[in-house]
Amino acid sequence: MMKNSIVINADVEKGTINRNIYGHFAEHLGRCIYEGIWVGEDSPIPNTKGIRNDVLEALKQINIPVLRWPGGCFADEYHWKDGIGPRSERKRMVNTHWGGVVENNHFGTHEFMLLCELLDCEPYICGNVGSGTVQEMSEWVEYMTFDGESPMANWRGENGRQEPWNVKYFGVGNENWGCGGNMRPEYYADLYRRYQTYVRNYGDNKIYKIAGGANVDDYNWTEVLMREAGRLMDGLSLHYYTIPGDFWLGKGSATNFPEDEWFITMQKALHMDELITKHGTIMDKYDPEKRVGMIIDEWGTWFDVEQGTNPGFLYQQNTIRDALVAAVHFHIFQKHSDRVQMTNIAQTVNVLQAMVLTEGDKMILTPTYHVFDMYKVHQDATLLSVDATVGSYKYNDQEVPQVTVSASKDKDGKVNISLCNIDHKESASLSIQLRGIAEQISSLSGTILTSDTIDAHNTFEQPEVVKPTEFNQASIENDQLDVTLPPMSVVLLTIA
Numbered sequence: 001m002m003k004n005s006i007v008i009n010a011d012v013e014k015g016t017i018n019r020n021i022y023g024h025f026a027e028h029l030g031r032c033i034y035e036g037i038w039v040g041e042d043s044p045i046p047n048t049k050g051i052r053n054d055v056l057e058a059l060k061q062i063n064i065p066v067l068r069w070p071g072g073c074f075a076d077e078y079h080w081k082d083g084i085g086p087r088s089e090r091k092r093m094v095n096t097h098w099g100g101v102v103e104n105n106h107f108g109t110h111e112f113m114l115l116c117e118l119l120d121c122e123p124y125i126c127g128n129v130g131s132g133t134v135q136e137m138s139e140w141v142e143y144m145t146f147d148g149e150s151p152m153a154n155w156r157g158e159n160g161r162q163e164p165w166n167v168k169y170f171g172v173g174n175e176n177w178g179c180g181g182n183m184r185p186e187y188y189a190d191l192y193r194r195y196q197t198y199v200r201n202y203g204d205n206k207i208y209k210i211a212g213g214a215n216v217d218d219y220n221w222t223e224v225l226m227r228e229a230g231r232l233m234d235g236l237s238l239h240y241y242t243i244p245g246d247f248w249l250g251k252g253s254a255t256n257f258p259e260d261e262w263f264i265t266m267q268k269a270l271h272m273d274e275l276i277t278k279h280g281t282i283m284d285k286y287d288p289e290k291r292v293g294m295i296i297d298e299w300g301t302w303f304d305v306e307q308g309t310n311p312g313f314l315y316q317q318n319t320i321r322d323a324l325v326a327a328v329h330f331h332i333f334q335k336h337s338d339r340v341q342m343t344n345i346a347q348t349v350n351v352l353q354a355m356v357l358t359e360g361d362k363m364i365l366t367p368t369y370h371v372f373d374m375y376k377v378h379q380d381a382t383l384l385s386v387d388a389t390v391g392s393y394k395y396n397d398q399e400v401p402q403v404t405v406s407a408s409k410d411k412d413g414k415v416n417i418s419l420c421n422i423d424h425k426e427s428a429s430l431s432i433q434l435r436g437i438a439e440q441i442s443s444l445s446g447t448i449l450t451s452d453t454i455d456a457h458n459t460f461e462q463p464e465v466v467k468p469t470e471f472n473q474a475s476i477e478n479d480q481l482d483v484t485l486p487p488m489s490v491v492l493l494t495i496a
């Protein structure tokens, strides 16, 4: 077993880790909103004004900073006026993207804002460019944020809400290169310029405008958007999913996968680093001050749907492999936190790489949930400089770094070091030098998330197969920390 050597420079601070890196995304897709979040006020499932309490309590625990809604592809077909007023009178429509099911619009703007209030998070609304009008987008902003007398503000009042809401984040379309209108970047850049003009700031509400960004490695999209519209945006998005197989021919199973798919999944998760670096280099050309944030508002694993479920519902299980993917991503995002201002995992409940899964009145926490819970200490903390020389995780003739790491200091001076060993067979022995804090150390504590099998996951029958436990394979002497990471593990160490 190779000794991996890491230096944590606690006295070299690299700026604040934006809490929004731990953001979420909930779309009108499958059972994310309906069943997963919204059950309605008359449901036998305990709820707060229609929002199920078990999910609410679980999500409160992980400190969701920002929540993106209503899509995704759904956003460019969503007409917000269908989702306000008495629920019994709201328009029933077909969710053509996702399963062709009836959307009754019972969860609309008021319900979403209530959810954000209950979660104490910022709303991130995604507007409709693909099939909506400039007027419609403009009026939505007026409806939500105008304080005083105006047609939309009056209408909001008639629907029971006098006070305007604060809406900080607003996306001007989604995937406009694909489901959001199949546009060329030049065309979308012009539309973005036009639509965003009417996304107004009313009163004290200052909107952070996010332009629809590239798919994976479409660097030309980023180039054109930054060149033609960079000065008119606050953020530019990027979408990249971790898919071990082929998107159309078979993505791979969430639970029943061979060892090589474990390796490929890790390799593809690590690819996020290259994407951020290359898109970031283009952004630097037009925005050297890094004013425009990179907003990775869709990321996570995407596997084949679970057998017997609606293919349009994107329901997948979640294993220890997903937990490692999340940890790898957070280390990458934090490393790039000078440019990455927000990310939103897809998606919060019952869809893709979810935090919680529900079945009727039952709910379970996924391994991914536990990573969000462990890593919440990094939100708004100061990123520390880390130098790592680590061995390789080899599979057949390929290799990737076996260990990834990130460290931050919180406002009380506690240092949190998160580590993951992505090798599914070998443990990793780490020699960590702590520069700049050695004299102040009074305690070391740790938490680990791991398992013995590559497909370990929680079910409604066995909900606690994968859960965090105390970690005791770390010892400290002066400025030297020795750690042994078991195979496929995520560890959080706190030094106070």
Ligand code: AHR
Pocket (backbone or CB within 6 Å): 027, 071, 072, 073, 074, 174, 175, 298, 346, 347, 352
């Ligand atoms: O998250 C699922 C879908 O993936 C979103 O609706 C879309 O934006 C992306 O293609």
